[in-house]
Amino acid sequence: MIVVFFIFLVSSYLLFNAIPGNAFSNLLLNPNLPPDAYEKVLQTYGLDKPLFERVQLYVVNFFKGDFGYSYKYYPQTPIELIAERLPRTLMLFSVVNIISFYTGFFVGKVLAWRRGTKSETWITVTSVFSYTVFYPWFALMMLWFFGYKLGWFPIGKFLYPEKWYDAPFDSDIIFAMMIKFVVVISILQFIAYTVSRGIEALSIRRNIRFTSLVLIFIGSYFYWNTGEALARKPYAADIAYHMILPVLVVTIVAFAGTALLTRTTMMEVLKEDYILTARAKGISQKRIRDRHAARTALLPVVTSFIFTIVTIIDGSVLTEQIFSWPGMGQLLLQSVLNEDIPVAMAAFSFVGVFALLAHLIADISYSYLDPRIRIKSQG
Amino acid sequence: MTKDILVVDNLNMHYETLEGNVMAVNNVTFTVKEGESFGLVGESGCGKSSVASTLLQLQSENAIISSGSIKLDNQELVGMSESDLRKVRWNDISIVFQGAMNAWNPVIKIGEQIREAIREHHPNNTKKENTEKISELFKIVGLDDSIMDRYPHELSGGMKQRAIISLALSCDPKIVIADEPTTALDVVIQDQILNEIKKVQKLLGLSLIYISHDIAVIAEMTDNMAVMYAGSIVEKGPTASIFSNPRHAYTKLLLESTPSVVGEKKKLRALDGEPPSLINGLKGCSFSPRCPDPTDACKKGSLEMKLIEIESAHWADQCCVNCG
Numbered sequence: 001m002i003v004v005f006f007i008f009l010v011s012s013y014l015l016f017n018a019i020p021g022n023a024f025s026n027l028l029l030n031p032n033l034p035p036d037a038y039e040k041v042l043q044t045y046g047l048d049k050p051l052f053e054r055v056q057l058y059v060v061n062f063f064k065g066d067f068g069y070s071y072k073y074y075p076q077t078p079i080e081l082i083a084e085r086l087p088r089t090l091m092l093f094s095v096v097n098i099i100s101f102y103t104g105f106f107v108g109k110v111l112a113w114r115r116g117t118k119s120e121t122w123i124t125v126t127s128v129f130s131y132t133v134f135y136p137w138f139a140l141m142m143l144w145f146f147g148y149k150l151g152w153f154p155i156g157k158f159l160y161p162e163k164w165y166d167a168p169f170d171s172d173i174i175f176a177m178m179i180k181f182v183v184v185i186s187i188l189q190f191i192a193y194t195v196s197r198g199i200e201a202l203s204i205r206r207n208i209r210f211t212s213l214v215l216i217f218i219g220s221y222f223y224w225n226t227g228e229a230l231a232r233k234p235y236a237a238d239i240a241y242h243m244i245l246p247v248l249v250v251t252i253v254a255f256a257g258t259a260l261l262t263r264t265t266m267m268e269v270l271k272e273d274y275i276l277t278a279r280a281k282g283i284s285q286k287r288i289r290d291r292h293a294a295r296t297a298l299l300p301v302v303t304s305f306i307f308t309i310v311t312i313i314d315g316s317v318l319t320e321q322i323f324s325w326p327g328m329g330q331l332l333l334q335s336v337l338n339e340d341i342p343v344a345m346a347a348f349s350f351v352g353v354f355a356l357l358a359h360l361i362a363d364i365s366y367s368y369l370d371p372r373i374r375i376k377s378q379g
Numbered sequence: 380m381t382k383d384i385l386v387v388d389n390l391n392m393h394y395e396t397l398e399g400n401v402m403a404v405n406n407v408t409f410t411v412k413e414g415e416s417f418g419l420v421g422e423s424g425c426g427k428s429s430v431a432s433t434l435l436q437l438q439s440e441n442a443i444i445s446s447g448s449i450k451l452d453n454q455e456l457v458g459m460s461e462s463d464l465r466k467v468r469w470n471d472i473s474i475v476f477q478g479a480m481n482a483w484n485p486v487i488k489i490g491e492q493i494r495e496a497i498r499e500h501h502p503n504n505t506k507k508e509n510t511e512k513i514s515e516l517f518k519i520v521g522l523d524d525s526i527m528d529r530y531p532h533e534l535s536g537g538m539k540q541r542a543i544i545s546l547a548l549s550c551d552p553k554i555v556i557a558d559e560p561t562t563a564l565d566v567v568i569q570d571q572i573l574n575e576i577k578k579v580q581k582l583l584g585l586s587l588i589y590i591s592h593d594i595a596v597i598a599e600m601t602d603n604m605a606v607m608y609a610g611s612i613v614e615k616g617p618t619a620s621i622f623s624n625p626r627h628a629y630t631k632l633l634l635e636s637t638p639s640v641v642g643e644k645k646k647l648r649a650l651d652g653e654p655p656s657l658i659n660g661l662k663g664c665s666f667s668p669r670c671p672d673p674t675d676a677c678k679k680g681s682l683e684m685k686l687i688e689i690e691s692a693h694w695a696d697q698c699c700v701n702c703g
């Protein structure tokens with residue numbers, strides 16, 4: 001893992017270094033550069049040193065968290081810029097990932113269960129379409145249709161500036177708050193789920209889960225209608241509103257792969273002997289589907305989903321550009337276009353860290369899901 | 380007089396395939412009494428598993444039951460609604476499927492998979508009650524309680540099979556079907572499992588249908604038995620009576636081709652040829668193409684297959700009784 005990351009760092013440095021005209025030294029030729037900045041740039045990047053030493057310096061600086069300064073927004077550092085953009089990207093893409101995974105998995109599950117019916121054929125055809133469709137075209141079409149034709153969703157703006165003009169908070173505070181809110185809710189529901197697992201009677205178990213869901217709803221209603229959160233509510237709502245279309249579009253594109261794969265693996269699993277045994281036990285079809293078939297079919301789906309996550313992250317450059325979402329992807333694109341090398345490199349590295357983290361999380365959840373692997377990794 | 384637990388009457392079932400209908404179960408009639416062990420024997424492909432899955436109404440989707448009845452403790456199962464069947468399954472009739480090694484879901488703990496069955500049929504049990512029940516069953520089949528928290532892949536073949544037996548017993552069914560429960564195991568373990576099943580059957584007074592292609596095992600395990608050939612029962616009766624006085628040519632050959640059953644050293648007669656294809660059914664005696672000495676009447680296929688009682692409770696196919 002660390003080795004992979006190291007290789008990633010070095011090669012990304014070399015790539016940037018290979019930009020025609022060498023962006024690093026180009027900068028030094030810029031006559032508008034203040035002299036103290038000139039010194040700083042020279043020092044941070046060791047531009048007067050040979051290549052090998054420069055790479056070394058870069059890697060060391062990376063781990064120190066020192067990326068130098070933005071050329072364009074001097075004296076802001078890349079870290080500061082990223083800190084501003086990262087929550088937005090995180091918010092958008094964690095929501096997209098979760099929604100697309102669940103819808104994909106659910107749709108695939110139902111498809112496999114209903115094989116041979118008309119609805120199965122239609123949904124499968126639709127999924128194949130959205131799986132293979134050319135993404136930028138599709139996104140623009142959606143934007144045109146919902147944003148321009150129907151006028152349901154905003155175009156070309158990340159937030160309504162009128163609203164935020166005299167806002168007492170920074171949008172990032174709201175973002176952080178929304179992320180926290182979502183995380184807390186997930187944890188609560190997870191706790192309710194885990195606790196109720198120990199209860200033997202299925203009806204009581206179901207009731208507990210349902211009640212906890214209702215309680216969480218009531219709880220969040222109160223949360224958003226009291227104190228600090230109440231004041232922030234309209235702003236949060238504005239953010240949520242602006243998220244709908246991008247989330248919808250990316251989900252439509254991303255869920256299909258998961259759905260189709262789930263369908264295939266489910267159909268395989270349904271042929272297994274333990275499914276027949278489960279039926280012989282008198283267990284209901286729905287429970288067999290959800291607990292026996294879907295649970296096992298989940299494994300390959302999770303594996304492939306890791307790769308989807310990575311493509312979604314890569315695709316963030318495109319998505320954010322199309323939907324005017326000022327996140328990491330846009331930052332990356334703009335900084336490259338502006339030849340703002342330190343920012344570009346920092347953003348690039350962060351996307352790399354993201355991808356690696358996604359892999360790590362997927363690995364961990366995979367070994368949690370598959371007891372056969374769990375044992376191996378322990379022993 | 381002991382009660383009839385399972386009465387199968389004139390059951391006919393076929394599979395619809397692209398090549399035609401596979402007549403897997405033809406006019407099958409038999410009765411299993413309370414507390415008895417009933418054997419079903421025949422070469423592989425003769426329709427034993429088809430009978431077994433039909434008894435639970437779990438036949439594959441392309442299977443059609445064209446006629447017949449299955450009465451489990453006076454309840455008709457053929458045509459019963461799925462929701463009613465769900466209550467009957469495992470609670471009244473349970474099964475150890477052929478290749479039962481794969482009957483465990485690889486990602487769920489053994490204990491939970493047994494508990495799941497009990498929970499379905501006894502929804503008001505507490506967790507403790509269910510655990511005690513499983514522990515009690517584990518004791519009978521010789522498993523340690525710690526197995527409950529294991530995943531299937533952590534168990535040896537024999538252990539899995541023992542656990543399957545306790546799974547089959549978990550809801551105190553009226554009858555248990557064991558379809559070749561030892562096939563995938565190595566010989567030593569096979570023996571252990573056989574003894575285990577026999578012990579459990581005696582101990583609990585279980586009604587059992589034991590299915591095997593090995594007539595020697597049937598001899599050891601059962602009180603009454605039926606011999607199946609090409610989807611039909613060709614001979615049935617008390618195991619002892621069939622072994623001492625086999626009447627159908629197929630049964631005779633089956634006995635002679637099995638070394639351990641007949642005591643004295645006889646020259647083994649090999650069972651030549653393949654069982655016939657069951658597609659689109661057969662006319663006359665289904666065994667005639669492989670029969671060592673068919674009569675003219677057999678060859679013409681003029682006599683219908685039909686079981687007749689030759690001595691008390693011992694039935695055999697009429698044509699064979701008449702010519703052999």
Ligand SMILES: Nc1ncnc2c1ncn2[C@@H]1O[C@H](COP(=O)(O)OP(=O)(O)O)[C@@H](O)[C@H]1O
Pocket residue numbers: 394395396401403421422423424425426427428429430439441657
């Ligand atoms: N789902 C099915 N579709 C078509 N034919 C089947 C199906 N299941 C079994 N058969 C056929 O039915 C016959 C009986 O099979 P089976 O009951 O498994 O025999 P046994 O258990 O005695 O080996 C075989 O010829 C087999 O090929």
Ligand code: SF4
Pocket residue numbers: 627628629664665666667668670671672673674677678698699700702703
């Ligand atoms: S009826 Fe005739 S052909 Fe059929 S098994 Fe008996 S002797 Fe052989």
Ligand SMILES: [Mg+2]
Pocket residue numbers: 424427428429477558559
């Ligand atoms: Mg079989």
